[in-house]
């Protein structure tokens with residue numbers, strides 16, 4: 001049952017999808033915890049900053065074990081909690097540590113320069129297709145250590161986005177996962193062969209026996225109990241990294257460029273003062289969170305903001321609504337390049353707690369390098385039409401951003 005006094009709210013409604021923030025503002029005051037029955041299973045949504053933090057931080061009441069999406073999923077990999085999650089996460093995110101990202105910076109510089117040269121050759125067009133979509137895929141390919149047919153990698157990665165986030169057809173998704181698994185296994189084969197000659201493969205063999213990249217890290221990782229990752233855990237982690245890292249970083253780039261161009265003077269302000277770039281990135285993350293919300297499941301009956309939620313209920317921790325909560329942010333519906341740094345640090349675009357995004361620094365660095373170069377090469381960049389929204393209901397980014405210069 002919907003908590004009493006709640007206005008109508010349907011997260012799949014066209015009007016909400018188009019611009020969810022006015023609806024979030026209504027919900028935060030009129031119905032901070034809402035139950036939506038138009039989805040199978042029904043799910044709750046937490047809209048206020050305090051409730052969202054409660055859902056993601058209170059692990060006595062809420063778990064990630066049934067998946068981070070609105071549907072019930074298998075409790076493996078990132079869909080776990082406690083020591084099992086810590087061990088798994090440590091293995092997968094080893095390649096996202098500052099040392100690895102620092103080493104990647106010159107490669108990101110080159111990728112950005114190549115895309116800018118391509119934009120110039122192409123002439124005015126869609127910033128999403130020309131720049132924001134290809135960059136994160138190319139960066140993740142470097143990080144993982146993909147070699148050989150990178151066009152096939154981009155093709156599979158794009159297909160995964162379409163099937164994984166936009167489609168309601170599980171068969172299509174399974175098909176792409178199977179094709180990706182073949183691709184991963186081809187990539188992993190030479191590494192597995194090289195490690196076969198080593199007695200006890202470990203992190204010390206990175207950069208000597210096998211290349212020092214994320215794919216090799218997954219192969220040599222040993223959990224505290226001595227267990228190695230299973231083949232399923234390895235390919236599943238690789239797929240999750242693609243799903244979690246690509247569209248989100250693309251959305252950060254499209255949302256940021258859109259907001260900087262929609263208001264006269266913002267782009268020029270950054271051209272003149274590059275120290276504003278980091279504030280602009282954080283304000284974009286706060287204002288337009290690329291992940292509108294992620295899900296948890298109640299472990300038992302839970303009382304949240306006066307609403308009784310039964311055991312085994314799905315709830316969306318709505319990060320985007322929390323980021324516009326006036327209890328935490330001054331004039332939350334204004335995009336401000338002079339926002340207080342303490343307020344910016346409080347945004348929840350990367351989540352919080354045990355599942356906080358391990359790719360946050362990578363996407364920030366990538367975006368910083370990209371925006372700096374775009375300001376250098378396109379100081380008169382202008383919006384040339386109305387950007388359109390990406391399709392998935394719980395993600396927020398632009399599918400098109402027409403620009404000219």
Ligand code: HEM
Nearest residue numbers: 078244245248249252290291294349350351355357359363
């Ligand atoms: C602007 C870009 C990004 C945004 C906004 C973003 C957002 C998020 C959010 C909100 C979560 C927390 C999910 C939850 O609460 O359940 C998350 C988790 C995650 N992100 Fe990101 N992400 C971004 C980029 C990346 C990148 C570049 C990577 C990897 C290369 C990545 C990998 C992951 C992984 C593996 C998780 C799951 C962590 C866990 O469950 O322990 N993300 N991300």
